[in-house]
Amino acid sequence: MTASPQTDDSHELALSVRGLTVNLPHGMERAHAVEDISFDLERGKILCVIGESGSGKSVTANTIMGLLPRVIGVSAGSITLNGLEIVGMDAESLRSLRGRVVSMIFQDPLSALNPLLTVGAQVDEAMRAHGIGTQASRRKRAVELLDEVGLPDPALMYNQYPFRLSGGQRQRVMIAMALALEPSILIADEPTTALDVTTQAQILELIRDIQRRKGMSVLFITHDFGVVAEIADNVVVMEKGHVVEQGTADQVLKAPEHPYTKRLIAAVPHLTDKDRPSLQSAGSDTVLKVEGLTKTYRSGSALLRTQRVVPAVRDVSFELASGRTLGVVGESGSGKSSLGRLLTKLMDCDGGRILFEGRDIAPMAETEFRPLRQRIQMIFQDPFASLNPRATIGRILTVGPTAHGMPYAKAREDARALLDLVGLDTGAYGRYPHEFSGGQRQRIGIARALMFEPTLLVADEAVSALDVSIQAQILELLDKVQRETGISMVFITHDLRVASQICDDIAVMQRGRIVEMGPPSQIFLNPKSDYTRELVAAIPGESSNRPELAAAEG
Amino acid sequence: MTTLTATHSPSRWWQSRVLRRFLSHRLALLGLLMITLLTLACVVGPYLLPYDSLYIDLRARFAPPFASDHYLGTDPLGRDIAARLFMAGRISLLVGFFAMVLSIFVGTLVGVIAGYRGGWISAVLMRTVDGFLSYPTIFLLLALAAALKPSPVMITIIIAVTSWMEVARIVEAEVRSLKEREFVLAGRMLGLGRSHIMFREILPNAMGPIIVAATLTVARAILLEAYISFLGFGIQPPLPSWGNMLNGAQQYLASAPWLAIIPGIAITIAVSSFNFIGDGLRDALDVRNDTV
Numbered sequence: 001m002t003a004s005p006q007t008d009d010s011h012e013l014a015l016s017v018r019g020l021t022v023n024l025p026h027g028m029e030r031a032h033a034v035e036d037i038s039f040d041l042e043r044g045k046i047l048c049v050i051g052e053s054g055s056g057k058s059v060t061a062n063t064i065m066g067l068l069p070r071v072i073g074v075s076a077g078s079i080t081l082n083g084l085e086i087v088g089m090d091a092e093s094l095r096s097l098r099g100r101v102v103s104m105i106f107q108d109p110l111s112a113l114n115p116l117l118t119v120g121a122q123v124d125e126a127m128r129a130h131g132i133g134t135q136a137s138r139r140k141r142a143v144e145l146l147d148e149v150g151l152p153d154p155a156l157m158y159n160q161y162p163f164r165l166s167g168g169q170r171q172r173v174m175i176a177m178a179l180a181l182e183p184s185i186l187i188a189d190e191p192t193t194a195l196d197v198t199t200q201a202q203i204l205e206l207i208r209d210i211q212r213r214k215g216m217s218v219l220f221i222t223h224d225f226g227v228v229a230e231i232a233d234n235v236v237v238m239e240k241g242h243v244v245e246q247g248t249a250d251q252v253l254k255a256p257e258h259p260y261t262k263r264l265i266a267a268v269p270h271l272t273d274k275d276r277p278s279l280q281s282a283g284s285d286t287v288l289k290v291e292g293l294t295k296t297y298r299s300g301s302a303l304l305r306t307q308r309v310v311p312a313v314r315d316v317s318f319e320l321a322s323g324r325t326l327g328v329v330g331e332s333g334s335g336k337s338s339l340g341r342l343l344t345k346l347m348d349c350d351g352g353r354i355l356f357e358g359r360d361i362a363p364m365a366e367t368e369f370r371p372l373r374q375r376i377q378m379i380f381q382d383p384f385a386s387l388n389p390r391a392t393i394g395r396i397l398t399v400g401p402t403a404h405g406m407p408y409a410k411a412r413e414d415a416r417a418l419l420d421l422v423g424l425d426t427g428a429y430g431r432y433p434h435e436f437s438g439g440q441r442q443r444i445g446i447a448r449a450l451m452f453e454p455t456l457l458v459a460d461e462a463v464s465a466l467d468v469s470i471q472a473q474i475l476e477l478l479d480k481v482q483r484e485t486g487i488s489m490v491f492i493t494h495d496l497r498v499a500s501q502i503c504d505d506i507a508v509m510q511r512g513r514i515v516e517m518g519p520p521s522q523i524f525l526n527p528k529s530d531y532t533r534e535l536v537a538a539i540p541g542e543s544s545n546r547p548e549l550a551a552a553e554g
Numbered sequence: 555m556t557t558l559t560a561t562h563s564p565s566r567w568w569q570s571r572v573l574r575r576f577l578s579h580r581l582a583l584l585g586l587l588m589i590t591l592l593t594l595a596c597v598v599g600p601y602l603l604p605y606d607s608l609y610i611d612l613r614a615r616f617a618p619p620f621a622s623d624h625y626l627g628t629d630p631l632g633r634d635i636a637a638r639l640f641m642a643g644r645i646s647l648l649v650g651f652f653a654m655v656l657s658i659f660v661g662t663l664v665g666v667i668a669g670y671r672g673g674w675i676s677a678v679l680m681r682t683v684d685g686f687l688s689y690p691t692i693f694l695l696l697a698l699a700a701a702l703k704p705s706p707v708m709i710t711i712i713i714a715v716t717s718w719m720e721v722a723r724i725v726e727a728e729v730r731s732l733k734e735r736e737f738v739l740a741g742r743m744l745g746l747g748r749s750h751i752m753f754r755e756i757l758p759n760a761m762g763p764i765i766v767a768a769t770l771t772v773a774r775a776i777l778l779e780a781y782i783s784f785l786g787f788g789i790q791p792p793l794p795s796w797g798n799m800l801n802g803a804q805q806y807l808a809s810a811p812w813l814a815i816i817p818g819i820a821i822t823i824a825v826s827s828f829n830f831i832g833d834g835l836r837d838a839l840d841v842r843n844d845t846v
Contacts, residue, residue: 346739373745386736390758399754400744448740 013080014185014217015041015064015102020077022059022068033059033072034241041185041234046211046218048228048249051238052264052467053438057221060238061189064219065104066094082184099126103178107190109170113162119146119173120158126180145176150206167332168199175206179214186211187219192227196331196494201538204230223467225268226497226541229253237261267472269497271524271539276325276504286355287455287488288320288343293352293362295338312338314512316352322455323482325489327503327520329496329535335512336492340460343490344378345369356456374404377449381461383441387433393419393444394429401451411451418447421484422477439470446477450485458490463498475502496539500524508532575838582834585827592824596643605634607641607794619812627812629802635816642794643820646776649710649795650824653775656714658721658768662757665725670733670752680726683719691716695778699787709788713778721767728760762839766832773828780821796821 017040022033034056041047051057062068064079066086079086081101086094106112114122123142127133133141139158146154149172162170171191178186188207192200208231211218220231228235232249237258245258256262295313312335320326330336341347343354345361354362356376361369380386387396397415402408416426422443433441442462449457459478463471479502482489493499499506500520507517508531516529527533576582600607604623611624611632619627619635626636668679698712732738733756741751776796782788783797791798796817803813 344743346742370745373743378740378743380736380740382736386740388737388741388755388759390761391755399741400746403744403746403750445740448744452744 012043013040014043014082015219016078016080017060017064018078018080020060020063020079021075022056022063022072023075024072030241032075032241034063034238036077037238037241037243038077039236039243039246041217041219043184043217044211044215045233046208046220046231047234047236048220048222048232049236049238050222050225050228050264052223052469054240055238056241057223057238058189061104061187061219061221064187065098065102066091067104096130099178099183100130100181101183102185102187103181103183104187104189105171105174105178105191107193109167109174109194110162112174113170115162117161118158119160119162119165122173123177123180126177130181132181141180142176145179146173148179148210149173149176150202151176166199167195168202171195171199171203172206175203175210179210182214183216185217185219187221189221190223191220193223197496197540198331198534198538200227200540204540207231224540225253225265225468226539229541237264263469267469268541269468269472269475269495269501271497271500271520271536276502276520285322286319287322287357288490289353289355290319290343291317291353291355293317293339293342293354294350295335295342295347296350311512313342313349316509316512316514318507318514318517320456320488320490322488323486324504325482325491325502327499327506328490328492328509329494329499329506330509331494331535333511334509336494336509337460338512339509340378340458340490340492343456344376344458345373346378374400374452375454376456376458377452377454379442379445379449379457379459379462382465383438383445384433384465386445387441389433391432392429393431393433396433396444397429397448397451400448404452414451415447418450419444421450421481422447423473437470438466439473442466442470442474443477446474446481450481450487453485454487456488456490458492460492461494462491464493464495471498478502496524496535508535572838576834579834579837581830582838585830585834588823589827589831592643592820592827593647596640596647599640599643600637603634603637603640605637607633607637608792609633609637616806616810618810619816626816627810629799629813630806630810635813638794638799639796639816639820642796642799642817643824645706645789645793645795646779646797646821647824649706649713649779649789650772650776652710653713653717653779654768654771656710657718657771657775658764660714661718661721661767662725662764664718664722666729666752666757666760668722669726669729670748670756672730676726679722683722686716686719689716691778692781695782696785696787699782704788704790706789706793709779709782712782713775716778717771717774721764721771724763724767725760728763729756732756732759762835766836766839769828769832769835773825773832776821776824776828 018038020037021035024031024033037060039047049057049060059068059072063074074087077087081097086097120139120142123145124138127138127141132138143154143158146157151157151169151172162173165173191207192203195203204227207218210216222228228249235246235249235252236243237245237252237260239260245252245256245261252261253265256265293313293316297310297312299308316339318326328336328339338347342349349362352362353360356372361372391399394412394415397418398408398411401411401414416429419426419428424440424443428436428444433444436444463474466474475498478489481487491499491503503520505517506520506523507514508523508529509515510531516523516527516532523532524536527536605611611628611634613632614622614624614628615630615632617624617628619625621627624634624636626639629635629638664679664683668676694716695712698715699709702708702712738751738756741755746755779788779795780797780800783795784800786801788797789795791802799817800814806813
């Protein structure tokens with residue numbers, strides 16, 4: 001490599017950002033992605049950049065990596081890596097810095113790995129691109145790296161393709177690639193967001209371990225204060241492209257000064273040791289009783305002996321009284337979403353009974369079930385996919401009831417009243433979904449589910465796609481709706497903290513079975529099964545910092 | 555809880571991003587302009603010209619273009635080419651347009667049902683599509699046109715029969731991916747009927763590719779009509795069409811080349827304009843081009 005820029009590793013600040021302003025193209029909601037931000041990453045420390053979606057935290061990371069799309073450009077400020085200015089540096093010099101001095105791990109390890117190359121080839125590529133080593137030495141180094149990030153049997157792993165790996169293992173491969181050239185700075189952009197809570201805990205542990213061992217400096221981008229509490233030395237809080245607060249992790253977490261930081265910290269859901277106060281309207285009559293519910297996915301052909309049988313839900317039984325909320329928690333693949341689809345009859349079960357208001361709905365045909373469908377409604381995970389983009393909010397809300405014979409005028413009146421109930425302007429009626437934010441769309445989704453005055457609401461990861469502050473508002477809304485209508489809820493989530501906020505009872509699912517069921521106080525403080533204990537222990541930011549966070553919240 | 559108001563963004567159709575992107579596509583605009591002019595000429599042109607398309611001016615046979623008040627010259631019978639060109643345009647454009655309407659209708663219907671229902675219904679429908687696609691189009695067209703009485707309506711139907719399959723494939727793929735979206739599940743949760751979900755919830759979301767396919771199908775249909783009329787199986791004289799005008803010009807290519815060149819240019823303009831519009835629409839409707 002000719003004339004590759006040299007950096008000075010002895011420099012005190014690994015990374016220094018001064019007055020950085022990045023423009024957005026015209027016609028966007030604001031003129032700058034980030035405006036006049038400054039922060040420093042000290043050598044050998046972990047700096048967390050935290051903010052909600054649209055705060056400019058990812059743009060900041062991409063600017064440092066020189067990975068901005070062409071339409072947005074740096075208009076002012078400086079970024080120095082180990083004392084070397086990189087704003088305005090030519091593309092070739094930047095490329096030689098990437099990977100060697102600073103490297104990055106991404107949120108989604110599935111799309112960041114090339115599905116057609118073996119794991120080893122991809123780690124090897126990182127070194128080859130910078131012209132380092134011989135084929136044999138690179139191979140040896142790659143196996144070492146795979147070992148270092150804790151992958152089992154690294155020599156075998158070297159020849160595996162990404163699709164054979166679990167999400168956590170893929171993220172470990174990403175980290176191995178990022179470490180290949182021993183960079184002094186590692187940028188991690190939401191590296192654990194797509195992972196299960198137990199896997200997340202392991203990856204956080206790995207990053208911290210590697211950082212300590214190698215004395216690396218880490219810029220860690222996240223939206224989760226729990227993760228910050230686990231890992232950060234210093235914290236930068238961003239809101240709408242501005243740095244609103246920065247300081248040591250202790251300072252920011254225990255004594256936040258800026259109102260936005262306070263609000264964010266307060267919005268973080270925590271495990272509560274208190275059970276939810278029972279509602280006045282909560283009766284003793286059972287709305288839903290599930291007995292021995294079973295669902296098995298089959299693919300391939302039994303005839304050709306290529307059949308794959310995956311039990312999704314195994315012998316699940318529970319009971320839900322009116323006005324109460326049952327939380328169903330579990331990691332991905334635990335069968336919790338399949339359970340939700342079985343309860344709403346979006347999918348047929350293989351065995352067991354679903355007694356809804358005393359009638360077994362499991363064996364009913366769609367036409368027989370249709371009148372009952374109105375009484376069981378669902379809130380979906382993705383507020384962007386769950387509303388028909390070509391229909392106005394009014395049509396989205398009224399189409400169901402009018403299809404069942406309600407006069408349009410009545411449906412419109414109901415829709416307006418519900419928009420008001422979920423905290424939206426009634427002017428929303430004539431608008432289209434794209435005009436609303438994620439949280440507002442989720443409110444519309446809730447209004448749609450309530451149009452039929454159902455007795456059972458199934459919420460499948462209803463707040464998972466939302467920012468924490470919005471999440472808190474939606475949970476509050478669901479609580480209010482339940483208090484006002486006495487509806488029963490099945491609340492499916494992977495986030496135990498969220499479940500503890502809103503549920504009267506919690507069922508923990510693992511591999512299709514309910515392994516433990518009980519009130520939040522039992523599940524979180526006195527778990528009976530090992531799996532539940534493991535899940536609770538993996539929740540970020542709860543083990544050590546809980547008292548402090550609770551104090552800050554108060 | 556505070557009342558939230560929607561974030562304002564342009565929602566009137568003339569402010570939409572799709573239209574803006576379409577208008578910034580030069581070729582598409584040119585295509586739109588040419589098609590509008592051509593259609594206008596075919597509609598009002600014949601009334602403004604001094605000669606009727608069937609009037610035989612024997613003294614002015616083989617008049618070259620731009621020489622007399624037969625502006626585009628005359629044919630071997632002394633009929634005014636300009637008048638015939640516009641009358642033929644009416645037939646050709648109408649055949650093209652209605653062939654498109656028919657094939658879009660059939661293709662969309664098959665595509666939506668196959669895409670949404672899946673299973674054996676999809677298998678039967680899509681294998682039928684494959685069956686139709688495996689015949690060489692031109693031979694199928696000629697065989698049908700030779701066997702049936704070639705009126706403009708029949709030609710339209712024949713062309714539609716040979717060109718709905720691509721639309722069906724496009725729509726099937728689109729619907730298959732759309733039906734996995736949560737708003738479709740939401741529709742089922744609301745107890746909406748199957749046809750309501752298929753045609754009123756999913757179909758509007760697949761309109762982009764269908765519109766693009768429609769413009770390209772018009773172009774193809776005009777071209778197909780010209781093929782079969784040129785080969786003598788299509789629109790029969792004295793009713794003019796661009797294709798049979800070319801047919802009539804064959805013998806005089808050396809002595810009166812304008813007889814072939816003029817309808818040839820008309821076909822080229824119409825087909826390439828529709829293709830340009832189709833390209834423009836494809837770029838405009840492709841959400842992936844959004845710079846967000």
